[in-house]
Structures are given as structure tokens and as C-alpha cells.
Amino acid sequence: MKLIRYEYPTINDIDRLFGHTLPTLNRLGTVWDRLFDNYYHSTAPVTDLYEDDANYYVRVELPGVKREAVELSLENSVLTLGVKAQRTDESQALHYTVSRSISVPENVRQDTILAKLEEGVLMVTLPKAATTPSRVIEVK
Amino acid sequence: MNTIGETTAQMQSAQVQYVRPVYRVREDKNSFFIDIELPGIKRECVSIALNKGQLNVVAKRTHQVPENWKKLRKESANHDYKLGLALNVEVNESKIAANLADGILTLELPKAEEVKPRRIDIN
Numbered sequence: 591m592k593l594i595r596y597e598y599p600t601i602n603d604i605d606r607l608f609g610h611t612l613p614t615l616n617r618l619g620t621v622w623d624r625l626f627d628n629y630y631h632s633t634a635p636v637t638d639l640y641e642d643d644a645n646y647y648v649r650v651e652l653p654g655v656k657r658e659a660v661e662l663s664l665e666n667s668v669l670t671l672g673v674k675a676q677r678t679d680e681s682q683a684l685h686y687t688v689s690r691s692i693s694v695p696e697n698v699r700q701d702t703i704l705a706k707l708e709e710g711v712l713m714v715t716l717p718k719a720a721t722t723p724s725r726v727i728e729v730k
Numbered sequence: 731m732n733t734i735g736e737t738t739a740q741m742q743s744a745q746v747q748y749v750r751p752v753y754r755v756r757e758d759k760n761s762f763f764i765d766i767e768l769p770g771i772k773r774e775c776v777s778i779a780l781n782k783g784q785l786n787v788v789a790k791r792t793h794q795v796p797e798n799w800k801k802l803r804k805e806s807a808n809h810d811y812k813l814g815l816a817l818n819v820e821v822n823e824s825k826i827a828a829n830l831a832d833g834i835l836t837l838e839l840p841k842a843e844e845v846k847p848r849r850i851d852i853n
Contacts, residue, residue, distance in 0.1 A: 636769075639802040640795055647799065651769035651806060653752075653833035710769035710833015711793075 635673075635690060646716040648692060653710035660712065662705055667694045669714070748812035751789070760846065762821065762839045768811055769833035776835060778828055780817075787813045787835070820845050 640647040652660070652673060661672040669692045697719045704715040753766040768776065768789045775790040789811040820842035827838040 636805045638804050638806050640799040641802055642796070642798050642800065646802075647795075649795075649806070651833070653767035653769040654765070656832065709771065710767075 635671075637690060637692070639692070641718075644718060646695065646698065646718065648712075648714040648716070650690070650712040650714070651710065652707070652712050655707070655710065655712075657707050660705075660707060662714065664694065664700055664703065667696065667698075668692070669694050669716075671712070747809055748788075749807045749809040751787075751811045751813055753813060760841060762819070762841065764815070764837040764839070766811075766813060766835040766837070767833065768830070768835050771811070771830070771833065771835075773830050776828075776830065778826075778837065780821075780823055780826065783817045785813075785815045785817055785837075785839075787811070787837075789835070 636651040638649040640649070648669065650671060655673050659674050661674070663670050663672075671690045671692075673689070694716060695718075698716045699719045702717050706713050706715075751766050751768055753764055756763045756765070764785075766787060770791070770793045771789045772792060775792055777788050779786045791808065791810050817839070822840040822842050825840045829836045829838075
């Protein structure tokens, strides 16, 4: 089953790698952030995917994003998340767009998808449709 | 790929329990503001301490997914957040304010009187 497209590692991933594993580099953080600040706000947000028997779950970290700024759409089994946000900094007005596309499995019931944004975390619940039993076709 | 990632994570987990959150600093005439990205963190899980110009923010990650959820892809870290900043300016420690909204912790550090810009009139 294919759920997501392969994504090439971005600068964002590299940044995260540093945050995780190299504590001694923490003091370089500011420099690092400044260097990649522009990239950071135009790349894919941190996303987790889960499933249980009834649903697929997509958990996206969107700190500082208001509900009104989130656009979710599902087209041709691709779930696309778009965020248009404007930071209200007096010193630096940051306009940035976050976007992410996820290929959704075929067996999702498209009419009952739920999305909830809480504490900067977007949780999308994609209910699974009852699986249709595979049909054996007899060759004559 | 996965295996390597996990092994590295295990090796590191003994020494590293924290991940440094993304943050931004801005200032106005009276205060410095630090915006720290803490998605999914509850108010009661954040501790902020200022000691001799060293500001420490620790946020515990309490988010747990139900056990029967199968992980298909995991990008978020399991570690708690920790941000240590050495302040090189005098701030009014008693008036520091913190606010957590939409996964962003905003700290307001009012500037101490002696570092505020002052207008000097010429007699």
C-alpha cells in the first residue's frame, strides 16, 4: 500500500537533524536559523501519519497558525494542505506559505473527513471505507 | 534507512533528551519578545526560568497517540523541548510575561530602565 510520495530530503530535514542529534551545535543555532530562515518558512511542516482499524490520521505541526489560514483540499486522492499566514511582527512582517501534499489511499471515505486545529497541531481524520471483497474473475 | 535512523536515535537518547525549538526574537521600544514554536504543548507542561541572565525554557511533550494507532510515518521528535538563551541585556525580571497561544509561546522581557533609549534635552 502506498500512502505517501517519496520526498527528497530538504534543508528543513537537515535542520531538524541538527536539532536532534548534535547538542554541541546548539550554540550555533541562531546563526543556523538565520541562515535558513527563508527556507524554513516555505517548506513542508512536520507531519506524522498513523492508522488504526477505522481511520487514517494525519498530524501536522503548525505552530502559530490560525484556523482561518488553513486550506485543506482533497482531489484525486491527494490531500493538499496549504497555509497562508501573516506574522504580525512589528519589526518584520513575514508572509509565508506552507504546503504539503499527501497521497491518500484509495479506501478513504471522502465525504466524512474531519480536521481539527488545536494548540498549533492540525489533526486530520480520514475514515476508511469498508473494504470491498476482492472478486475472483473466472477465465473461460 | 530506517534502521540507521533508529540506531542513531538510540545511541543519542542516552545523552540527548531535548530538542531545541524554533524561536524568533523581536524588540520594540520597551521590551524584547521571544516567540518559541511549541506545537501541541499544554500550558502546564512549560517551565520558564531566568537565573543570572540565563533564560531556560523547558516544555514537556505529553502528546500520546492511542496504542492501537500504527505509525506509518513519523517526523516529529519524541524529545521534550529545551531552549537556553543567555541574555546579554538587562531585563526587568519581575515583569516578564509569558503567553501560550496556537502552539507559540511568547515571552515578553521588559527592558530594564537603564538600557532604554533616553532622550536628552539640551537646555
